[in-house]
Amino acid sequence: MRSMNQNGITSYLLQHNECNPISFHMPGHKGSDLYKRYGYEYFLNHIMDCDITEIDGADNLFQAESIIMNTMNMYKELYQVKKSYLLVNGTSCGLIAAIMSSVKSEGKLIMARNCHKSVFNALTLGNISPVYAYPELIGEFEISGEILPTEIEKLLEENPDAEAVIIPSPNYYGICSDIEGIAEIVHKAGKLLIVDQAHGAHLKFFSRFMECETGLDKEWHSLPRPAEECGADIVVNSIHKTLASFTQSAVMNVVTDKVDLGVLEDKLQTVESTSPSYLLMGSLDINADLIKTNGDHLIKKWRENLMDFYREADKIKGLRIINTGANMDWTKINLNMSQCGISGHELEKLLMEKNIFVELVTGSIVMCMTGIGNVKSDYENLLEALRHISSVNLKSQKLEYKNEKDNFSELIKAIPKQEILHKLPNEKQYVALENAQGYVCASSIIPYPPGIPLICPGEIISKEAIEYVKALRTAGEKVMGINENNQVVVGK
Ligand SMILES: Cc1ncc(COP(=O)(O)O)c(C=O)c1O
Structure with a gap:
């Protein structure tokens, strides 16, 4: 095989694929198996x-x-x-x-x-x-x-x-x-x-x-x-x-x-x-x-796999799954293991060590996104990993991890309402994130995922939002709208 740019995109993709990752993130097909199983191999x-x-x-x-x-x-x-x-x-x-x-x-x-x-x-x-x-x-x-x-x-x-x-x-x-x-x-x-x-x-x-x-x-x-x-x-x-x-x-x-x-x-x-x-x-x-x-058959399997998963997950000590009732699309599995002393980011890392890749982490919640291409063994592997994480961490007698609120939602709720939105600034400047408090935001600041702007153009940048963005970046999260010199765009 032709040797490729070792640090390039293709090398990464092939290496990642070689370790047979289990996907609880987008896209929903979860790899080539689905097309192969249902006769679309010719296209691939x-x-x-x-x-x-x-x-x-x-x-x-x-x-x-x-x-x-x-x-x-x-x-x-x-x-x-x-x-x-x-x-x-x-x-x-x-x-x-x-x-x-x-x-x-x-x-x-x-x-x-x-x-x-x-x-x-x-x-x-x-x-x-x-x-x-x-x-x-x-x-x-x-x-x-x-x-x-x-x-x-x-x-x-x-x-x-x-x-x-x-x-x-x-x-x-x-x-x-x-x-x-x-x-x-x-x-x-x-x-x-x-x-x-x-x-x-x-x-x-x-x-x-x-x-x-x-x-x-x-x-x-x-x-x-x-x-x-x-x-x-x-x-x-x-x-x-x-x-x-x-x-x-x-x-x-x-x-x-x-x-x-x-x-x-x-x-x-x-x-x-x-x-x-x-x-x-x-x-x-x-x-x-x-x-x-094959839609009905695939949905039936998807539903059965999920129900089996939830039934078994319910028995795992220290694991909680967020459920808001009838308005919940439970194909998204929101995990919380704070009773085992584990934060969202720690749980994500522990799952990755077991070759399981998730979609989203906010506060103490890890969201696993299931899709039409997930098979029974994916759910079984996730269960096995959660059982293991629970037993090891409960034994270690770590203190219960204090549940973080999803500060993101809280901050968004605290943002001044429409009537105090400022006109979009025509004249712009770069200011260090550290010193941006009180300025009118001129270019959105967006944690990714989930891709929802934390601060939008026209909003005043608050001290709490700056602290939150700093904490996200310290935790290794991507935040768009901040340049390589740690500056944001604001009105003059
Ligand atoms: C709520 C929401 N809407 C829209 C989009 C954009 O979708 P797409 O990636 O298909 O452009 C996303 C992407 O993650 C999303 O989370």
């Missing part, structure tokens, strides 16, 4: 040969008429919506297009403050002003919960000139909002509801499966219903996060007649690559075929 074997462009016969993403339209129609059928669009720049581009087509320049958008950074990018690109809706803080860990319908109702009354509402559901932890209740309120006010369902592309297929199965205990077996069934106007799904397509591929569903498709399509082609990858689109096609032909 010809990956370079399938990497083409818009030759005659290959259709065009931005004027789909034949093969691409066929796949779009498969998604339209699967999600039972008015129209589905394939996206090659992730849910991110779908959210930007949906917002820019629903809100005029200099208009207002009611948005959850815990939206993904792509929503904040849409504000800048579209010259749109936000009105923030704040999520509930829930449980002893005070993680971000749902956005309440009453909060949306109040904001719509206070801001009759707002043109649309956007919220994430499920959020990163898997907590869903009452989309049905929110849709009713939004539509009564004559506005559009956009749902960022990046983390919930699978909900529709759990719901479809549950409708067909008889004799199941619905309380325990159900997941929250997908936004497509609850009255949202536009829903954007990261197929790659939990289902079987390649990273960056997603689907936007238009559900109601309220959406102007011409304007939406124009915005889509302004924010997506003009060379859409046929590999990404091909993998979306395979995912649709897989769901159509």
